[in-house]
Amino acid sequence: MARKIAIANQKGGVGKTTTSINLAAGLAYLNKRILLVDFDPQGNATQGLGYRVGLGDPTVYDAILNDEVNISECIRTLQKPPLDILPSNINLAGADLQLAKIEEGRESYLKNALADIENRYDYIIIDCPPSLGLLNTNALTAADSVLIPVQSEYYALEGITQLLQTIRLVQRLFNPNLKIEGVLLTMYDARTNLSAEVGQEIRKHFKEKAYRTYIPRNIKLSEAPSTGLSIYDYALNSEGAKAYVALTREVLNNNVEGSDGQ
Ligand SMILES: Nc1ncnc2c1ncn2[C@@H]1O[C@H](COP(=O)(O)OP(=O)(O)OP(=O)(O)O)[C@@H](O)[C@H]1O
Ligand SMILES: [Mg+2]
Known part of the structure; x- marks a missing residue:
């Protein structure tokens, strides 16, 4: 059965999508x-993996909320990197409101949709939006x-407190397991004291949950999405690619058989 990892932080622009794409591609x-x-x-x-949703093509929105569409019909297989994607577009913006109107089980729509197909995969990586609404609750429940x-910036840890509260709430109400x-430092700049300080803080708070790998600020990582390529296909020798290879190995090592990712 697949290990399902949500990449989440309600703060915008911290590297969720960059990490989702390049961890997924690294594992693939x-x-x-x-x-x-x-x-x-x-x-x-x-878009960062070069997939364009055509007009009327089913997306993750349909997978969770359209009774007439099965999740399998929404999944697309890419060649480079060799993985499957459940694509999204602006249609998903309406899901929050629609879910809010549902009285029971509204937090479990993504979980239920994935249940049909998860045995086809080793890992399911979920790229979350920068909010703490029902989409995020669905991702954390699944x-x-x-x-x-x-x-790596000054207010980095403030937002995390709020995220940890949400995680605890989801654990209590919907998903005790x-x-x-892990906690991943992104856009690290070895020349600044601030980056080093944030790194120390994270290590202090999260101990062995803090990844040893830091993702450096790297121009190739920011250029890759506009080419529709993962960092390995865009700039394999870049510092960004090396860092995401190291992260991929850490994630794999933490999930070897017999370990429960603790
Ligand atoms: N290590 C990095 N070095 C340089 N640029 C980066 C790095 N990681 C991400 N970026 C760039 O920073 C911007 C934000 O990154 P990304 O989209 O991954 O963040 P996000 O958390 O998914 O954002 P959002 O909250 O909007 O979903 C993007 O333009 C991305 O290309
Ligand atoms: Mg994103």
């Missing part, structure tokens, strides 16, 4: 069977664990 290139779920109405993970990217997969 190591021959893992991967589904990348774009669960953000911005559709950045979809997931086995949450990977939290944190940008939800774990913290």
